[in-house]
Amino acid sequence: MKRWVWSLFILALLSALPLVVETQFYLHIFILTFLYASFANSWNLIGGYAGQLSLGHAAFFGIGAYACAIGSVKFGISPFIGLAIGVIIAVLVSAAIGYPCFRLRGPFYTLSTIAFAEVVRLLTLYWRDLTEGAVGILIPFKPGVANLIFSGKVPYYYIGLAMMALSTFLCYHVERSRFGYYLVAVREDEDAAEACGIRSARYKLYAAMISAAIAAVCGVFYVQYMLFIDPEGVFNLNVSIQAALMTIIGGAGTWLGPVVGAALLIPLGEFLRGWLGGAARGLHMAFYGIVLIVVVMVIPQGIVVTVKNLLKTKATRKVEEERR
């Protein structure tokens, strides 16, 4: 009950925010945060709950983005249909990668996704007729709901907020569903899970497919917001790593973790980039890398769980003191 009140309160607060904040740069940071929080939520489903690390989530993100961009620019298809096509392709592809890997133990899924993302990047560079190669696709600016393009940042803000809220709600729901418990059981001990009658390969595959669908939706949002897409921007390994990084920092396998991670890292990254400037190219990614190592070594459960434990011990201490 309390959790609901808090969530609605924060949601209402965020909804009211554009009425007060008018600086475009701040709105931009909020929109990016919503986008990456949704993307991290998608990663969390397979990487957090199911414990199958994907290092190629950029591929699904990029497939969604490219399907939508190619559809609207080359074939004049509505972005809504482009979205559907992107999601379908991403889901099919993730099933095709997941199927051979989830039957096996060991880090095969991680290796496959990392290799797959690289292959998609190279194919996008290769099929120039369709994708414009390294030049990228520029989407003509024609505002309108039918084109899913808006002239201000505020509509994007609300769509992004809705996307984040929905995907977070989905994760929250999964965490408390039978499906979610199956995934966690498989992550913790595959043999035990199998012994209980859970078809581990099948549920991992489901998780991967749902995750890919959300990632593709995020990709569509990205391209409709940026109105530009190129292989380096969406298929870069760094994109995949950021999704994983935010989830880990916030807390993998918790519904709040990815949102907390994105809310911390995106503003920090943007300010660092602005502050360091072009002279320090690469330095802010290096910072991310160091943060990743430190988090894994010091607070592997992520911020959410760590803070919860701290609060719990405090509360427990209080109770214990009162008892005395």
Next chain:
Amino acid sequence: MISYTFIQVLISGVLLGGIYALISIGLTLIFGVIKVINFAHGEFLMLAMYFAYWMWHYWGVDPYASVIVLAALLFLIGAATQRGIIQPLLRSPASMQIFATVGLSVTLQNVALFLWKADYRTIQTAYQASKITIGELAIGYPRLVAFVGATAMTIIIFWFLKNTFTGRAIRAIAQDRMAAMLVGVNQKRMYMLAFGLGSACVGVAGGLLMPIYYVFPTVGTYFSLTAFVVVVLGGMGDIRGAWIGGIIIGLVEAISGFYVPALKEAVYFAIFILILLFRPSGILGLGRGFEEVAQE
């Protein structure tokens, strides 16, 4: 009749495969012993290549002469990584170990980008363009040296693991961590040694590659991707398999590069998925971690 061009392609494939084999053996050795995939393996190669470049740039050291120094340097880096990052995480889930090495990879790549910029750097040597001709076939001298050097390093590693006491201890701890520790194998030291040896492989590879390739901060990504395919092809943790896999991938690259140059990597990936589908334990069937979980 098979044309000379085709034989030429095959030869260059095998020569290239030698280098792939060496890089992959390092990766598979680390995985076989410590059960950790070092995602920073490619970045270690990048460091080795930069070290070779700077030694040539400032002191005029020939990259072949710097191979020993590079091997020693990378051995230290590898051992330090094991001691500082992997050892404290040994009891954590595998995902945490993966993330730690991914973090290391991102850090190294971007620090290199910051320090040395994105420029492609090459070195010039007197023997760079020289070749050995047999009839109509021509074999580039640096490529031949790279192949011979890589094979020599491979043989040394084999011999070390097979015939020395320490090598046996490493193999023992790879087979069964608990049992080996019970009979007195020093786990910390063996892990550091194995990680160091695996990294020394890319040290050697870096020196051998420098006269034929160029170095830039993300050079490791390309080679590590190839190494992943090779390692899975050979069977995870199987050193002999990795050597054979390296040669096969070298051949595949040369042949597909000849016919469909732009789709080389797509061919790799197709092979990768096919192996996972039909023979996840690798060519020799000695890979680890391939146990099938469930039949759907």
